[in-house]
């Protein structure tokens with residue numbers, strides 16, 4: 447088991463047949479928000495992402511462009527790496543399945559499993575979904591008119607000699623796992639889907655192919671066979687940890703994925719891990735704590751697809767970043783995204799609406815008011831440190847609410863609620879009216895301290911999403927210590943930081959450009 451203060455989160459590793467799009471940036475951003483909050487709490491976080499390279503569609507996409515597979519994979523892996531930097535993702539490692547450290551790990555695991563009989567040579571015939579690189583069971587193929595349940599492309603009939611993984615042995619252990627750990631699959635509705643499918647029965651799954659060229663990991667001892675891309679891919683979560691200095695992160699706290707790849711993560715992956723642990727008799731490959739499957743973004747009300755040409759691509763995302771700032775995009779992902787079981791619509795008009803109401807008019811405007819009043823009525827300084835009377839209890843009430851998602855992404859919305867409470871308090875106490883009479887000055891100072899201090903607490907909830915602008919707020923109010931701790935990926939002390947009274951008496955609030963200027967569509 448990993449120690450209580452370590453936290454390991456992963457995203458899927460993404461196919462390098464093409465460039466990143468909104469779905470990839472979304473999952474990485476949500477994982478990033480979770481990772482940052484955990485670092486603030488004081489956990490030692492390991493955040494992994496990377497690329498899945500040995501798929502046949504990577505070979506096809508490269509040959510369509512007249513490129514070598516390696517060159518195309520390198521180019522796109524580079525595009526993912528760069529995109530994650532551009533969108534503020536704080537991953538600790540980036541693994542590529544074409545790396546030697548990964549390939550050797552996969553070979554070793556497969557040999558171990560062959561030795562125990564969990565992997566064996568057999569004959570397979572079935573319906574293959576080329577677009578998803580997976581076989582579809584007969585019943586599911588029929589149900590979907592022999593088309594891909596995901597992409598609707600026709601399935602093809604394939605027969606081959608394959609190595610198999612003895613998944614059929616793991617129905618019982620899987621059901622026991624789901625019973626023992628109620629958080630194993632999240633959200634709840636996804637767990638029920640998984641349980642339903644396991645109860646229909648688990649058949650052994652092919653884990654190698656022949657005749658598909660030489661791009662991939664060869665089966666140890668039988669080089670005619672290549673290891674099926676999904677087995678290769680899932681093992682990234684372990685190969686990246688297979689270093690003495692990293693093993694204590696195991697098992698993964700959360701594998702964050704979307705619903706399209708739930709089966710692989712919620713059933714095949716843990717079964718594989720149980721088989722590996724059996725083969726090696728070691729503990730470090732125990733099953734993950736949680737597989738969290740979010741839903742899909744659709745675009746302006748329609749499913750995104752290559753054929754409709756309506757994918758929100760990197761260029762568009764950069765456009766949002768340039769116009770509204772990176773924080774605005776991260777905030778939209780965090781508060782409006784398909785984190786639960788419903789798909790989410792990414793529409794420009796909704797983006798602007800949320801930006802103006804939550805960021806410009808609430809988060810940005812509130813800070814602006816506090817600073818302006820402090821400068822106008824108190825020469826820019828918080829002269830009187832007081833308790834949180836009239837506001838503190840409300841902040842505590844908001845902070846104690848559990849967000850709807852088990853990942854804690856919903857805490858970002860708590861920050862917005864806190865700021866709304868500050869606005870309500872200003873409305874109620876009317877410091878701008880009180881300030882007209884000099885005899886109220888101490889009262890005004892108290893009110894403004896409460897506002898600034900509450901804003902400071904809210905900023906800690908908002909920071910995992912609004913990393914740039916809340917860092918700016920901290921630097922305008924002398925709170926460099928947070929920045930220092932978090933910049934170096936150190937562990938914060940959220941509990942202490944969110945206690946009342948973090949702003950010291952005499953703190954100067956500096957003016958600066960609006961955090962989120964109101965956006966008016968030309």
Ligand code: ME8
Nearest residue numbers: 458459460461469470473498679680703704742743
């Ligand atoms: O499946 N909305 O890679 P992939 C939200 N290599 N998220 C989306 C999305 C959408 N419309 N479309 C994609 C693979 N995603 C395998 C994974 S893991 C061992 C191997 C995100 O490039 C979401 O996270 O097709 C989804 O699970 C993932 O991209 C699929 O990425």
